[in-house]
Amino acid sequence: MKLINGGVTAAQGFLASGVYAGIKKKRKDMALVYSTVPAAQAGTFTTNVVKAAPVKWDIIITQESEYVQAVVLNSGVANACTGVEGDQNNEKMAQAVAEALKITVNAVYTASTGVIGKQLPIDVIIEGAKLLAGELTEGSEAGTNAAQAIMTTDTYSKECAVSFVIDGKEVKLGGMAKGSGMIHPNMATMLGVVTTDLAISKELLQEALSADVKKSFNMISVDRDTSTNDSLLLLANGLAGNKAITEKNENYESFCKALNIVTTDLAKKMAADGEGATKLFEMQVIGAETEEEAVILSKSIITSSLVKTAIFGNDANWGRILCAMGYAGVNFDPDHVDLYIESPDGKLKLVENGMATDYSEEIATSILSGKEVKATADLKAGKASATAWGCDLSYDYVKINADYRS
Amino acid sequence: MKLINGGVTAAQGFLASGVYAGIKKKRKDMALVYSTVPAAQAGTFTTNVVKAAPVKWDIIITQESEYVQAVVLNSGVANACTGVEGDQNNEKMAQAVAEALKITVNAVYTASTGVIGKQLPIDVIIEGAKLLAGELTEGSEAGTNAAQAIMTTDTYSKECAVSFVIDGKEVKLGGMAKGSGMIHPNMATMLGVVTTDLAISKELLQEALSADVKKSFNMISVDRDTSTNDSLLLLANGLAGNKAITEKNENYESFCKALNIVTTDLAKKMAADGEGATKLFEMQVIGAETEEEAVILSKSIITSSLVKTAIFGNDANWGRILCAMGYAGVNFDPDHVDLYIESPDGKLKLVENGMATDYSEEIATSILSGKEVKATADLKAGKASATAWGCDLSYDYVKINADYRS
Numbered sequence: 001m002k003l004i005n006g007g008v009t010a011a012q013g014f015l016a017s018g019v020y021a022g023i024k025k026k027r028k029d030m031a032l033v034y035s036t037v038p039a040a041q042a043g044t045f046t047t048n049v050v051k052a053a054p055v056k057w058d059i060i061i062t063q064e065s066e067y068v069q070a071v072v073l074n075s076g077v078a079n080a081c082t083g084v085e086g087d088q089n090n091e092k093m094a095q096a097v098a099e100a101l102k103i104t105v106n107a108v109y110t111a112s113t114g115v116i117g118k119q120l121p122i123d124v125i126i127e128g129a130k131l132l133a134g135e136l137t138e139g140s141e142a143g144t145n146a147a148q149a150i151m152t153t154d155t156y157s158k159e160c161a162v163s164f165v166i167d168g169k170e171v172k173l174g175g176m177a178k179g180s181g182m183i184h185p186n187m188a189t190m191l192g193v194v195t196t197d198l199a200i201s202k203e204l205l206q207e208a209l210s211a212d213v214k215k216s217f218n219m220i221s222v223d224r225d226t227s228t229n230d231s232l233l234l235l236a237n238g239l240a241g242n243k244a245i246t247e248k249n250e251n252y253e254s255f256c257k258a259l260n261i262v263t264t265d266l267a268k269k270m271a272a273d274g275e276g277a278t279k280l281f282e283m284q285v286i287g288a289e290t291e292e293e294a295v296i297l298s299k300s301i302i303t304s305s306l307v308k309t310a311i312f313g314n315d316a317n318w319g320r321i322l323c324a325m326g327y328a329g330v331n332f333d334p335d336h337v338d339l340y341i342e343s344p345d346g347k348l349k350l351v352e353n354g355m356a357t358d359y360s361e362e363i364a365t366s367i368l369s370g371k372e373v374k375a376t377a378d379l380k381a382g383k384a385s386a387t388a389w390g391c392d393l394s395y396d397y398v399k400i401n402a403d404y405r406s
Numbered sequence: 407m408k409l410i411n412g413g414v415t416a417a418q419g420f421l422a423s424g425v426y427a428g429i430k431k432k433r434k435d436m437a438l439v440y441s442t443v444p445a446a447q448a449g450t451f452t453t454n455v456v457k458a459a460p461v462k463w464d465i466i467i468t469q470e471s472e473y474v475q476a477v478v479l480n481s482g483v484a485n486a487c488t489g490v491e492g493d494q495n496n497e498k499m500a501q502a503v504a505e506a507l508k509i510t511v512n513a514v515y516t517a518s519t520g521v522i523g524k525q526l527p528i529d530v531i532i533e534g535a536k537l538l539a540g541e542l543t544e545g546s547e548a549g550t551n552a553a554q555a556i557m558t559t560d561t562y563s564k565e566c567a568v569s570f571v572i573d574g575k576e577v578k579l580g581g582m583a584k585g586s587g588m589i590h591p592n593m594a595t596m597l598g599v600v601t602t603d604l605a606i607s608k609e610l611l612q613e614a615l616s617a618d619v620k621k622s623f624n625m626i627s628v629d630r631d632t633s634t635n636d637s638l639l640l641l642a643n644g645l646a647g648n649k650a651i652t653e654k655n656e657n658y659e660s661f662c663k664a665l666n667i668v669t670t671d672l673a674k675k676m677a678a679d680g681e682g683a684t685k686l687f688e689m690q691v692i693g694a695e696t697e698e699e700a701v702i703l704s705k706s707i708i709t710s711s712l713v714k715t716a717i718f719g720n721d722a723n724w725g726r727i728l729c730a731m732g733y734a735g736v737n738f739d740p741d742h743v744d745l746y747i748e749s750p751d752g753k754l755k756l757v758e759n760g761m762a763t764d765y766s767e768e769i770a771t772s773i774l775s776g777k778e779v780k781a782t783a784d785l786k787a788g789k790a791s792a793t794a795w796g797c798d799l800s801y802d803y804v805k806i807n808a809d810y811r812s
Binding site: 046047048049050051078080081082083115116117118223225226227228303304305306309310312313315317318319320322323324325326327330331332334335351353354355356393394395397398399401402403 | 452453454455456457484486487488489521522523524629630631632633634710711712715716718719721723724725726728729730731732733736737738740741757759760761762799800801803804805806807808809
């Protein structure tokens with residue numbers, strides 16, 4: 001298993017493009033990912049009751065289509081809360097891509113991100129779809145173009161790829177994602193596309209993806225707001241030439257491991273690049289009685305506004321971490337909790353058995369000043385653990401969101 | 407039923423004081439409320455697993471003491487996560503007040519607010535207790551002194567009082583509270599004391615209080631962080647001379663109504679004065695199938711960081727309200743939702759059946775620019791409703807909390 005250069009075009013037979021169609025001002029705003037051969041598909045989607053038009057479309061494609069061959073994405077307009085007209089526009093977007101690529105419309109996934117409540121500028125979208133088809137290219141530059149075109153308030157594009165060996169064949173798996181705000185995924189991220197040339201059954205592909213998001217995208221949060229558009233799409237076209245995986249054997253485990261490397265990397269990049277974020281905050285809870293409890297506790301901490309502002313201020317205000325654990329809805333003994341913080345610069349025990357140690361505030365501030373801060377809470381009650389990723393809450397989060405639409 | 411001047415000293419036989427003891431820098435930091443005769447007591451407390459020493463003490467006093475005669479409160483140090491030493495210091499605080507007032511220690515409620523994880527400066531506290539006892543006074547000025555002494559990042563003190571008639575006797579009921587940050591009460595507020603000269607059984611007093619907080623303090627949120635110290639204490643000393651209320655009759659209903667006026671007023675003041683807040687945001691959900699669903703939906707909206715920043719920016723970004731309803735965990739039909747905003751300046755329908763109306767952004771911004779903004783979501787599914795109160799999320803929330811301890 002090794003990290004390689006690239007994203008959605010890393011795997012064999014996947015082409016991509018990213019263009020400026022005219023939805024946003026002057027920035028790329030449409031992306032296309034295309035497989036030269038039919039690919040098995042899997043998807044996980046927002047649990048929000050209010051679902052965007054592309055999410056409703058993709059849920060049906062995931063369940064009912066025999067295969068998928070393209071994913072078209074736009075940024076700038078979310079196509080959520082847009083009624084029947086929104087559904088029609090979404091289908092027109094898929095249809096435009098299908099015609100340009102000469103494939104069936106049921107082989108096209110769609111995804112949108114941006115402002116809620118506005119209709120897609122459908123003429124612009126249809127022209128954009130033609131542009132995208134004409135610009136499809138192999139190679140990492142094409143993947144990066146696509147990753148850039150789905151950004152909204154993201155400050156950098158997010159890609160990751162790995163290669164691994166199955167049946168003596170080299171398999172590649174890579175993806176792209178965008179995040180930034182309204183990020184508290186519940187079944188998926190804002191928008192993510194992962195491609196692989198692995199041969200695997202559709203059923204196992206979906207099972208692997210559903211299991212994976214619980215440990216990757218569902219463990220991050222920027223602002224506790226679960227979007228209306230969260231979609232994570234996974235395409236496997238089989239061009240690596242391995243014997244198709246149809247059972248949960250060693251090869252399946254290798255694939256799951258590769259998938260988790262890519263999804264965790266993308267998820268962490270999304271947390272680190274949360275709106276206004278100045279640093280990535282990783283919270284590990286260990287010594288819990290059950291993994292479920294560790295998940296709830298770690299997520300409660302990374303979503304606390306008071307914890308997030310303290311991290312922004314490089315302030316070792318550990319009481320807020322214990323407070324956030326206390327109201328998470330999990331029973332534990334606060335008088336047994338140990339708490340550590342660490343960064344590449346060092347590690348420090350702040351709390352032992354629920355009370356402050358005699359730690360140096362100066363060293364604590366120095367550790368918290370890093371670009372990546374990790375904290376570990378040990379409940380000393382069992383053997384289960386979980387890790388969640390968030391970011392700090394800064395002035396810029398308020399600035400960005402007080403006036404997002406203008 | 408009429409609003410009257412005053413707070414905890416409005417009712418007969420209640421004295422108060424607020425002094426600078428030396429816990430904080432230069433600001434009043436200890437308060438005392440005293441009833442000249444034994445009073446029936448009731449209390450509701452934080453549901454946080456991590457409970458401050460005074461909360462643990464008060465829970466026992468509420469259940470086991472025959473009566474209560476004093477409440478001592480300090481700001482600056484929360485006495486939470488302080489272990490056995492914290493419990494001992496809390497008892498010493500109660501003991502110092504009991505000795506100064508010549509009452510039993512079991513008749514003394516305690517409350518603390520401030521930084522978590524620090525021990526009380528117990529010598530300062532004991533001297534402060536003597537000071538407080540010496541300064542006990544009748545009248546509204548004394549009540550205001552007490553209300554000021556429990557403030558932390560509050561920008562103004564919070565008091566309210568009403569008078570009403572039971573059995574031909576005038577009964578008074580008044581209270582004080584402090585809030586500001588770590589405000590997402592779950593059974594009570596950060597700190598609140600309500601006093602009345604009504605005669606009522608201890609059982610009904612508790613029942614009334616427990617029912618009341620569900621509609622008042624538990625319906626507000628500043629930052630979704632449920633404190634370790636939330637305590638709401640209610641004392642009834644019977645000096646109004648009415649026949650003691652021992653059953654749920656008309657008189658009980660009058661009392662509940664008076665209590666709700668005072669607690670809702672204090673709760674709204676707390677939301678409006680949330681850390682960094684520039685305005686009060688009232689969210690009403692109507693037309694729900696059950697009250698529980700309306701409660702969950704309204705609280706989900708007022709706690710959304712994206713809604714709160716939009717309110718700060720006077721931006722009618724209604725998609726964020728529908729999004730926050732969508733992830734609340736309640737099933738409803740988004741395509742039936744109507745949404746209105748209003749302020750004393752006017753009322754505007756933003757959404758009809760889940761889609762934008764043709765509203766004027768200019769008028770919307772003007773309405774949202776008020777100091778009190780109200781929004782109403784109509785699900786058109788039933789007859790249940792609920793109202794929650796929050797505030798906007800501003801730069802100052804980040805500023806205050808990035809460096810609270812210094």
